[in-house]
Amino acid sequence: MGVASxxxxxxxxxxxIFLAGFQWIGAIVGLIGIILGALGRKDPEKKGIAxxxxxxxxxxxxxxxxxxxACVACVGGVGALGAGL
Amino acid sequence: MLxxxxxxxxxxxxxxxxxxAGILISLYIAYILTKQTGGDSDSLIVIAxxxxxxxxxxxxxxxxxxxxxxxxxxxxxxxxxxxxxxGGGQVFYGGLICGIAGAFLGAWLAHExxxxxxxxxxxxxxxxxxxxxxxxxxxxxxxxxxxxGIGGLSFPAIGIHYRTFPVQLIEIVINICVFAYLIYYVHxxxxxxxxxxxxxxxxxxxxxxxEFARGDSARGVFKGMSTSQWISIGLFIVSIxxxxxxxxxxxxxx
Numbered sequence: 001m002g003v004a005s006x007x008x009x010x011x012x013x014x015x016x017i018f019l020a021g022f023q024w025i026g027a028i029v030g031l032i033g034i035i036l037g038a039l040g041r042k043d044p045e046k047k048g049i050a051x052x053x054x055x056x057x058x059x060x061x062x063x064x065x066x067x068x069x070a071c072v073a074c075v076g077g078v079g080a081l082g083a084g085l
Numbered sequence: 086m087l088x089x090x091x092x093x094x095x096x097x098x099x100x101x102x103x104x105x106a107g108i109l110i111s112l113y114i115a116y117i118l119t120k121q122t123g124g125d126s127d128s129l130i131v132i133a134x135x136x137x138x139x140x141x142x143x144x145x146x147x148x149x150x151x152x153x154x155x156x157x158x159x160x161x162x163x164x165x166x167x168x169x170x171x172g173g174g175q176v177f178y179g180g181l182i183c184g185i186a187g188a189f190l191g192a193w194l195a196h197e198x199x200x201x202x203x204x205x206x207x208x209x210x211x212x213x214x215x216x217x218x219x220x221x222x223x224x225x226x227x228x229x230x231x232x233x234g235i236g237g238l239s240f241p242a243i244g245i246h247y248r249t250f251p252v253q254l255i256e257i258v259i260n261i262c263v264f265a266y267l268i269y270y271v272h273x274x275x276x277x278x279x280x281x282x283x284x285x286x287x288x289x290x291x292x293x294x295x296e297f298a299r300g301d302s303a304r305g306v307f308k309g310m311s312t313s314q315w316i317s318i319g320l321f322i323v324s325i326x327x328x329x330x331x332x333x334x335x336x337x338x339x
Binding site for chain 1: 097098100101102104105108109127128130131134135137138141175191194195
């Protein structure tokens with residue numbers, strides 16, 4: 001679970017930073033990574049890698065959620081700016 | 086109003102930033118409360134993450150139902166058009182209901198009883214919600230009816246040039262007050278799940294009243310009341326019934 005969490009966390013970070021428009025996939029991947037990381041930390045032998053996976057997944061999830069979640073008006077606001085330019 | 090910040094050549098939506106900050110701060114406070122009650126922090130992360138994931142999904146589903154309708158959304162999906170899924174907008178109650186279901190799922194995954202973590206998680210819901218409303222304030226969504234009194238807000242970037250009732254700011258204040266009350270309540274002697282019932286009771290009542298001051302149309306209206314007002318009535322009744330049921334159970338035991 002720890003290794004899976006680390007891999008998912010890294011994927012979520014990559015999607016969050018580089019793949020605009022696919023952040024909703026990154027958010028789901030990050031959430032699964034967080035759950036696997038937290039469950040993996042219960043095994044004392046693999047606590048280190050699970051912690052690394054947990055941290056990476058949290059960072060990836062946060063990156064993705066910042067760009068994915070937007071209110072109606074927020075999208076409209078950016079559109080209005082684009083029209084203004 | 087500050088719908089986005091620009092870093093380099095990227096637009097960063099303030100709504101997303103506020104949501105992320107709300108989730109992180111709420112999780113940290115839930116972690117502190119879990120430590121105080123002697124719970125397992127890893128189990129808390131599993132339960133909270135599951136609740137957040139299901140909550141975000143539920144908020145989006147209810148938004149789509151309220152704005153597009155099930156039939157329209159389904160016909161668009163059949164045509165292969167999924168663009169409406171990626172657009173902005175959530176409904177808080179969808180998030181709350183699915184988030185509670187998600188918390189049960191998380192507790193099952195972590196092999197824990199949800200009642201042991203209820204006191205740590207529930208007070209953080211209004212705190213996270215307050216950050217969400219701060220995001221609404223920055224984005225200019227969820228605005229109030231036209232209003233010329235003190236504290237009226239206008240959002241010219243999205244075409245709202247007239248002054249509106251500051252609904253977002255009022256909801257931030259209410260949520261922070263509810264958070265403070267629930268923090269006090271979990272430190273008193275109380276029955277299990279009662280913190281959740283109390284939160285729903287207070288929030289449903291305040292949301293029902295706040296909805297009368299809302300001016301945005303993208304929320305769905307049925308028989309003169311908004312979707313959130315109907316859900317407020319339902320949740321208010323359900324939480325009262327659950328509180329009464331637990332009182333009756335308690336009386337039977339003694």
